[in-house]
Amino acid sequence: MAKTYTPIATQTLTASAASVTFSSISGAYTDLVLVMNGQSVQATTYDNLIIQFNGDTATNYSRTRINGYSGGAAGERSTSTTSHLIGPITGTSYSSSIFSPSVTNIMNYANTTTYKTAIYRSNSQDGYVQAGIALWRSTSAITSILIKTLSGSNIATGSTFTLYGILKA
Amino acid sequence: MAITSLKSGISTRSGMVGNTLIYPGSYESIATVTVSTPVSSITFSSIPATYTHLQLRYFGGNTAAPNGSGFIYFNGDTTGTNYYDHALYSDGASATSTADANGNNLPYLLGDLNRWGVNITDILDYTNTNKYKVARSLGGHDGNGNGYVLLTSNLWKSTSAITSINIQTSQSFIQYSSFALYGIA
DSSP states (O other), X not given: OEEEOEEEEEEEOSSOBSEEEEOSOOSXXXXXEEEEEEEEXXXXXXXXXXXXXXXXXXXXXXXXXXXXXXXXXXXXXXEEESSEEEEEEEETTTOTTOOEEEEEEEETTTOSSSOEEEEEEEEETTTEEEEEEEXXXXXXXXXXXXXXXXXXXXXXXXXXXXXEEEOOO | OOEEOTTTOOEEXXXXXXXXXXXXXXEEEEEEEEOSSOEEEEXXXXXXXXXXXXXXXEEEOBSSOTTOEEEEEETTOOOGGGEEEEEEEEOSSXXXXXXXXXXXXXXXXXXXXXXXXXXXXEEETTTOSSSOEEEEEEXXXXXXXOEEEEEEEEEEOOOSOOOOEEEEEEEEEOTTOEEEEEEEX
């Protein structure tokens, strides 16, 4: 059997940064998995991470998600947005030592026939657990991924981002 | 016990969906079925017993409404009462939970041509002959104004090792739909 699930690139922030980018992504895999453990410097309890593909900032993104928090569970939808929201992350005012894990699977990313669907699960330790599915209405192969916060605040020092490739048989 | 990647130095407990990551060398592609003409059923058979867990990754659609569901059967067992599932899902407006005592309905939301569905299913301890088998999935589809996201747990009340997986739909899987089976050491 062929071994797969290959690390493509890893970035660990040694200083806070406005964004993180994975570029020149090889089309040699079937799916991508983006594993993040992040924090926002925003002085609130939480922020959100967003991603954009191939530099596309037009309204080609949409999502459906489910949230759990101390007050209950809820659903939410966004249409024709300019980025994918891939979950909450802890803000520094909650704790400077707590980061938030998020795993996003980007399926069939290199094909040029279909729109692209990503699915994620994430949580912020101030109280949210979340899963969501997101559509990018483009048939282009994904070659770059930009990650930043929804608030525009920097991503905190120590945040880690690793991109893996999975190849089917 | 934490497992540390030789390449990245990052430690993790397992490579299940929703957990942190897989470490290189522990995740192998077993087989893939890609649909070229619509079919209502696909099967992985003669699954080797050399792994600890299986992961099934689906990307595709069906020929009917996008919310069409898939059905999963293990080892050819189609007895509904041998399966049980629980689901937590959102339609974009609210959160809902369900249970099905005849739960051979793998809550695969299949999507269609414009809202490709995805599902990632972990089948744990699939060769263990002392346990009933449990699978869990994260899946759904989004169509820019409609869609679902879904978390599920599926029980198969059998202690048999899983050697085959059959996935069916009451419609048909459309061209380009893909089912990829992986083994995790």
